[in-house]
Amino acid sequence: MIQNEKYNVKRVLALILSLACVIGMLAGCGRQNTGEGKADGSSLEEQTSDTWYEIDQEAGILTVRLPAEKEGFIWNFTINDTTLLELVTLEDNGGTFVASFRALGDGETVVSFSYARDDVLEEIRVLNVTCKDGKVAGVSNASVMPISGQDDPEITDLRNSNSIPMIMKEHSAVTCVSETWDGENNWQNKTVRQFVSSDGRLWYDYEQYDDADQVVYCEAGYINDDVPGALYTCEKDGLKTMTLCPASEYEAMVSDRWLARQPYDYETVADKTDSTEYGTTTLTAARQNGLTGINSEVIYFIDDATGLITGMEVTEYSAEDDSVVSVTRSNILYDEPRLMEEQAAMNILFPEDACYLNVVINPGKENSEEQAFQVDKSTEVEFDAMEGYQLYFDYDCTQPMDWIDVGQNKLTVYITVDPAK
Incomplete structure (x- = not known):
């Protein structure tokens, strides 16, 4: 998945995506006259006061515009199938979140957007996107789900x-x-x-x-x-x-x-x-x-x-x-610590068959950082950040990496944090 993560919400995006798929299916069953069939987004007027997505038919680009006026709240997005759709541009200023996407293949995928501050979720929006002939061909089952609630x-x-x-x-x-x-x-x-x-x-x-x-x-x-x-x-x-x-x-x-x-x-x-x-x-x-x-x-x-x-x-x-x-x-x-076995760290960091993993964050920048690990080759390794990030194979960050594969003797991963900026 591609994720735009301004806060540490990675743990819930999978849940949001699952819910988004359900919402999308419900929208298809219960909103046939309001949520699908019009690529220009005009059919959403019954769900939200403003049209929030549009398709450039000539270029085949999908653009989403969402209100982002509440202090501390950030829009995050998840693309279900990144082989079909990718982010092109992203802006988040002036009280509006604007993101554009282009097609990579033919098929259908779901894009979900969540508006949150830390662990306070206010809204989820979902689009089912159809890609054809290298272009975004249409959007259906658009859904808006307001969510309220915060601690006393x-x-x-x-x-x-x-x-x-x-x-x-x-x-x-x-x-x-x-x-x-x-x-x-x-x-x-x-x-x-x-x-x-x-x-x-x-x-x-x-x-x-x-x-x-x-x-x-x-x-x-x-x-x-x-x-x-x-x-x-x-x-x-x-x-x-x-x-x-x-x-x-x-x-x-x-x-x-x-x-x-x-x-x-x-x-x-x-x-x-x-x-x-x-x-x-x-x-x-x-x-x-x-x-x-x-x-x-x-x-x-x-x-x-x-x-x-x-x-x-x-x-x-x-x-x-x-x-x-x-x-x-x-x-x-x-102040009464128990003796813990510390199995998790010990089993991963000190293996017999190790991958020498080197991680370079923001290579070439003033805030560049290097981390080195010896990792058991059977480990699933992930990277998380409060800001958005992207993995790369090369120092110049031109060859994207989908996931960190430590099933080899050596690996260097280059990571840019918040690539949208």
């Missing part, structure tokens, strides 16, 4: 004051031990999530255990003098992944794993109880996902003296009949 200010303040950057100012470690039961009170799994400050560096570890107390899935945010910061995952069946990023974004990438929610979850305060006898506050919130509509009840247990969250209970309900799907109870400890 009290929830925002609570989560911000309990973010990893804030916690690590006063503490050397924070550990969250959780256990999950299903709706019939059957035990499911135990997880341990931990952040440790090591010589001024932030290390992250996550382990999920089965009923035999064996690790079946683990993550690690690992960095030291010799290895740049990256995020690693490893599953019991041997699947390994590694996510690279610019050095300046490593801590933000791993810190995002703390107090983890699904993208576009938001919470409103439902109840609050103070216990002066124990010096604690219990805050109950209603959580809803702006994308999926899934509802949960979240209980935060807060220490009044420090403002720190010491425990949580999350009950997720079925969207169909409000029955309980799962219950997760967590205890949070400070």
